[in-house]
Amino acid sequence: MDPRPVAGQTERELFAAELGDYFALLKPRVMSLVVFTAFVGMVLAPGGLHPVLAAISLLAIAVGAGAAGALNMWFDSDIDAVMGRTRNRPIPSGRVERGEAAFIGVFLSVASVLVLYLVSNWVAAALLAFTIFFYAVIYTMWLKRWTAQNIVIGGASGALPPVIGWAAMTGSVELLPVVLFLIIFLWTPPHSWALALIRSGDYDRAGVPMMPVAAGHKSTRRQMFAYSVLLAPLPVVPTLIGSASIYYGVFAAVLGLVFLERAWRVFVVEGEDYREREAARSLFAYSILYLALVFGALLVDTLLVRLGIVG
Amino acid sequence: MSEVAAVSENGIQLNEQQKRRQRARSIAIALILAAVAVLFYVITVIKLGPGAAVERPL
Numbered sequence: 367m368d369p370r371p372v373a374g375q376t377e378r379e380l381f382a383a384e385l386g387d388y389f390a391l392l393k394p395r396v397m398s399l400v401v402f403t404a405f406v407g408m409v410l411a412p413g414g415l416h417p418v419l420a421a422i423s424l425l426a427i428a429v430g431a432g433a434a435g436a437l438n439m440w441f442d443s444d445i446d447a448v449m450g451r452t453r454n455r456p457i458p459s460g461r462v463e464r465g466e467a468a469f470i471g472v473f474l475s476v477a478s479v480l481v482l483y484l485v486s487n488w489v490a491a492a493l494l495a496f497t498i499f500f501y502a503v504i505y506t507m508w509l510k511r512w513t514a515q516n517i518v519i520g521g522a523s524g525a526l527p528p529v530i531g532w533a534a535m536t537g538s539v540e541l542l543p544v545v546l547f548l549i550i551f552l553w554t555p556p557h558s559w560a561l562a563l564i565r566s567g568d569y570d571r572a573g574v575p576m577m578p579v580a581a582g583h584k585s586t587r588r589q590m591f592a593y594s595v596l597l598a599p600l601p602v603v604p605t606l607i608g609s610a611s612i613y614y615g616v617f618a619a620v621l622g623l624v625f626l627e628r629a630w631r632v633f634v635v636e637g638e639d640y641r642e643r644e645a646a647r648s649l650f651a652y653s654i655l656y657l658a659l660v661f662g663a664l665l666v667d668t669l670l671v672r673l674g675i676v677g
Numbered sequence: 678m679s680e681v682a683a684v685s686e687n688g689i690q691l692n693e694q695q696k697r698r699q700r701a702r703s704i705a706i707a708l709i710l711a712a713v714a715v716l717f718y719v720i721t722v723i724k725l726g727p728g729a730a731v732e733r734p735l
Contacts, residue, residue, distance in 0.1 A: 381701040388705070416723050422716065477713075485720055 413535025
């Protein structure tokens with residue numbers, strides 16, 4: 367069952383491979399996005415948490431996100447096994463057992479929430495607990511296989527990390543973290559559906575009602591553009607409410623226009639062939655860069671304003 | 678994991694690969710426990726401040 371050759375592996379290689387399989391359960395790519403956006407939320411917050419405690423808070427948020435990922439892999443191992451993108455994950459490939467993944471998910475969930483409560487405050491801990499519950503139970507166990515709106519509603523869990531980061535520093539939630547939440551929330555549909563357009567056959571085989579499968583490609587492309595229209599102006603809001611400089615605002619506006627242009631190309635493409643996949647691939651790749659640049663620019667802008675370099 | 682362990686009169690006998698996997702997991706758990714212990718030590722020291730446990734009123 368184990369596809370990896372074991373004969374000839376040294377003890378150290380085996381140990382690294384074993385550890386790598388368990389680490390893969392935590393969905394490191396998703397975790398890196400969570401860490402980055404939560405970190406931006408923490409830096410933007412006017413908080414006075416000890417730097418080491420702030421770092422441990424960030425670690426707890428990352429582990430919490432990883433725990434939710436492990437629970438997702440535990441529950442979804444049946445559909446992961448039939449989709450090309452996911453069939454090499456640790457459980458469907460037979461490298462980790464389902465029970466182990468479930469235990470790791472539950473254990474890390476409880477541990478991460480408790481540690482976040484100990485080092486920061488109950489607001490942040492409660493938000494992290496809600497995020498894990500929303501992703502693992504509401505999205506994974508309920509929405510994903512039931513409605514084409516799965517990633518729209520479920521996207522809330524991916525949008526919460528900057529709010530948790532802010533709350534860890536301040537013990538409260540204000541307008542700016544809510545704007546950060548909305549940016550990721552509205553970014554999720556065009557981002558996820560671009561991937562779904564490229565991989566719609568996968569979801570069809572697995573019986574997951576992703577939008578292209580449930581409502582058709584044309585409707586998906588229209589909805590992607592609608593969400594992009596809502597998303598594009600949102601990153602400018604921090605400038606409008608006085609939380610970021612005009613330089614950031616102009617940069618965010620330009621990024622939004624490029625996003626709109628990519629979404630438009632997906633919207634107007636004819637047919638469901640390679641041209642659609644090319645346009646969707648272009649939007650998908652840009653959407654990742656877009657989120658990184660918006661949050662990165664906000665981070666740099668905040669630091670420059672605090673240092674007095676930018677007014 | 679997916680290989681079948683041999684059952685003898687002395688109980689279940691793990692094969693070589695299973696033994697190596699078990700050893701790798703044991704090391705991983707030991708490292709995680711050590712990291713958690715260090716983590717809680719650091720949290721305690723920072724939360725209370727150095728020497729706070731000694732200086733607190735009885």
